[in-house]
Amino acid sequence: MxxxxxxxxxxxxxxxxxxxxxxxxxxxxxxxxQSLRTYxxxxxxxxxxxxxxxxxxxxxxxxxRWPGSILCEYLKRTEQKKDISTLADIVRHxxxxxxxxxxxxxxxxxxxxxxxxxxxxxxxxxxxxxxxxVNPGNRSCWDNDTDCFxxxxxxxxxxxxxxYEPVAQDLLKFLGNKTRIIVxxxxxxxxxxxxxxxxxYSIDYAYRDNVVSFFRSKGFVTQVRQNSGRPDDDFIYMSxxxxxxxxxxxxxxxxxxxxxxxxxxxxxxxxxxxxxxxxPKGESPxxxxxxxxxxxxxxxxxxxxxxxxxxxxxxxxxxxxxxPATLCACAKCGTTSLWHELFDIVEGxxxxxxxxxxxxxxxxxxxxxxxxxAERKSDWSNFQNQDSFALIRDPKERILSAWKSKVTCDTGxxxxxxxxxxxxxxxxxxxxxxxxxxxxxxxPCLDLSDFLAVLSRVHAQGKEASLENHLxxxxxxxxxxxxxxxxxxxxxxxxxxxxxxxxxxxxxxxxMSKSEHDCQMxxxxxxxxxxxxxxxxxxxxxxxxxKEYEMLGPYLAA
Numbered sequence: 004m005x006x007x008x009x010x011x012x013x014x015x016x017x018x019x020x021x022x023x024x025x026x027x028x029x030x031x032x033x034x035x036x037q038s039l040r041t042y043x044x045x046x047x048x049x050x051x052x053x054x055x056x057x058x059x060x061x062x063x064x065x066x067x068r069w070p071g072s073i074l075c076e077y078l079k080r081t082e083q084k085k086d087i088s089t090l091a092d093i094v095r096h097x098x099x100x101x102x103x104x105x106x107x108x109x110x111x112x113x114x115x116x117x118x119x120x121x122x123x124x125x126x127x128x129x130x131x132x133x134x135x136x137v138n139p140g141n142r143s144c145w146d147n148d149t150d151c152f153x154x155x156x157x158x159x160x161x162x163x164x165x166x167y168e169p170v171a172q173d174l175l176k177f178l179g180n181k182t183r184i185i186v187x188x189x190x191x192x193x194x195x196x197x198x199x200x201x202x203x204y205s206i207d208y209a210y211r212d213n214v215v216s217f218f219r220s221k222g223f224v225t226q227v228r229q230n231s232g233r234p235d236d237d238f239i240y241m242s243x244x245x246x247x248x249x250x251x252x253x254x255x256x257x258x259x260x261x262x263x264x265x266x267x268x269x270x271x272x273x274x275x276x277x278x279x280x281x282x283p284k285g286e287s288p289x290x291x292x293x294x295x296x297x298x299x300x301x302x303x304x305x306x307x308x309x310x311x312x313x314x315x316x317x318x319x320x321x322x323x324x325x326x327p328a329t330l331c332a333c334a335k336c337g338t339t340s341l342w343h344e345l346f347d348i349v350e351g352x353x354x355x356x357x358x359x360x361x362x363x364x365x366x367x368x369x370x371x372x373x374x375x376x377a378e379r380k381s382d383w384s385n386f387q388n389q390d391s392f393a394l395i396r397d398p399k400e401r402i403l404s405a406w407k408s409k410v411t412c413d414t415g416x417x418x419x420x421x422x423x424x425x426x427x428x429x430x431x432x433x434x435x436x437x438x439x440x441x442x443x444x445x446x447p448c449l450d451l452s453d454f455l456a457v458l459s460r461v462h463a464q465g466k467e468a469s470l471e472n473h474l475x476x477x478x479x480x481x482x483x484x485x486x487x488x489x490x491x492x493x494x495x496x497x498x499x500x501x502x503x504x505x506x507x508x509x510x511x512x513x514x515m516s517k518s519e520h521d522c523q524m525x526x527x528x529x530x531x532x533x534x535x536x537x538x539x540x541x542x543x544x545x546x547x548x549x550k551e552y553e554m555l556g557p558y559l560a561a
Contacts, residue, residue, distance in 0.1 A: 048074050049254040066079070077090060094239055107239075108240065113244070123152060124150045325509060333396065383485065393490045399548055426447060432457045451540065
């Protein structure tokens with residue numbers, strides 16, 4: 004055991020039992036815990052949500068065996084696999100009155116999930132592909148990642164010490180050491196084969212205690228939540244956290260998804276290399292980071308987010324002041340204005356002075372953008388090491404603006420946009436929407452009420468993540484991989500300081516002097532929407548934008 008680390012009994016003696024927290028090694032409820040574990044045996048919430056196995060994703064079977072469970076409620080509400088919106092809504096409205104004097108995590112709490120049990124390689128594990136140590140008799144995942152179980156597709160289910168070093172740094176950077184860490188870990192979980200431990204959880208407790216000791220040594224008050232024996236309790240508790248440290252496995256991944264969907268922070272175990280923060284060793288690029296979730300940091304390229312870095316090897320006064328940054332703006336949020344302002348800042352001249360006839364938004368165009376190298380953001384592992392800027396807009400205004408420019412039947416507007424957006428929207432809604440596009444103007448279009456009705460049907464089916472960029476909800480765009488709280492700046496184009504905020508993100512020492520218009524972004528489109536909405540229209544807008552307002556409300560108010 005490393006210096007400064009303690010065994011389970013020492014930690015239990017030193018941890019102060021207070022509000023809802025105690026050591027999990029307490030034996031007084033062992034018999035009742037065993038009964039609960041027998042009842043919940045085979046209940047695989049994550050596998051049911053992703054439809055991995057028919058046995059655990061069949062509504063009738065699940066609700067008969069585990070009535071009143073999260074998975075039963077999920078399968079009643081949706082037939083869609085991995086429906087995070089539904090899962091997040093279930094968490095928000097879950098009745099916890101049965102918890103007695105227990106409660107959800109407080110605002111200054113960071114919850115950590117550890118995958119014990121089958122996430123660790125024990126003395127009985129002989130599978131060389133999954134447990135890669137050369138010494139089966141003396142295994143410690145905390146000290147050696149080859150003693151952490153690794154799935155056939157390259158994913159670690161638990162992490163060694165080095166993976167938690169950057170997590171501690173992240174916590175200090177974003178929360179300070181005043182946040183209290185609550186560890187949730189069930190040593191009895193075992194699902195990959197027959198459990199040969201016969202109740203001997205010594206390897207599990209040693210790993211858990213090493214994690215606790217490590218974060219205590221960093222100055223964090225770190226405690227262990229008492230195990231209730233009910234996986235749904237753990238899922239609700241962890242998913243309700245405002246700050247969450249992800250563990251291994253799909254159960255923890257979906258918790259991270261829900262925390263992100265509800266506007267919280269998710270911190271990722273990972274290794275720190277000389278080049279910066281890298282993805283965990285041996286993990287394959289098959290998943291995306293969701294609000295900071297990942298199996299690896301490689302994701303599908305975001306249509307809205309760009310990573311910009313200064314060009315190397317050129318001598319330029321402006322270039323010397325630039326720094327790497329992540330920039331993002333939703334479609335219909337003022338992207339044209341953003342790129343014009345960015346061009347002025349990083350190139351030292353206005354875009355209009357270039358007499359360039361092509362679009363400005365191709366940031367990868369090296370003939371136009373000479374001082375920066377830009378790529379669509381796909382690797383979020385270094386996100387917290389860079390400043391970042393996200394441009395948002397009032398969700399209802401944005402939807403109505405998108406209708407006005409891409410869908411309306413008024414003539415003289417964006418006809419090419421109509422030919423793409425309207426058919427895609429109707430196809431996504433499906434034939435049962437009973438609404439067809441008008442074509443009397445010579446192009447496909449929809450009146451406002453029909454448009455909102457179709458959009459509502461898309462949301463009702465849980466397909467909003469597949470909407471075209473101009474209609475994609477903002478919490479599924481810029482903030483799909485990192486919630487607003489993780490960004491350096493989240494603002495609207497109308498903020499009088501928006502340009503100065505942008506400048507501070509992309510420049511090392513920006514000149515922040517303010518004249519009357521110095522910090523304001525110049526809007527490329529200056530028109531006011533004046534529309535007559537029916538009560539039904541307003542109800543639909545309220546419903547389909549509720550999650551965006553829940554996430555972005557504080558930033559819109561600011």
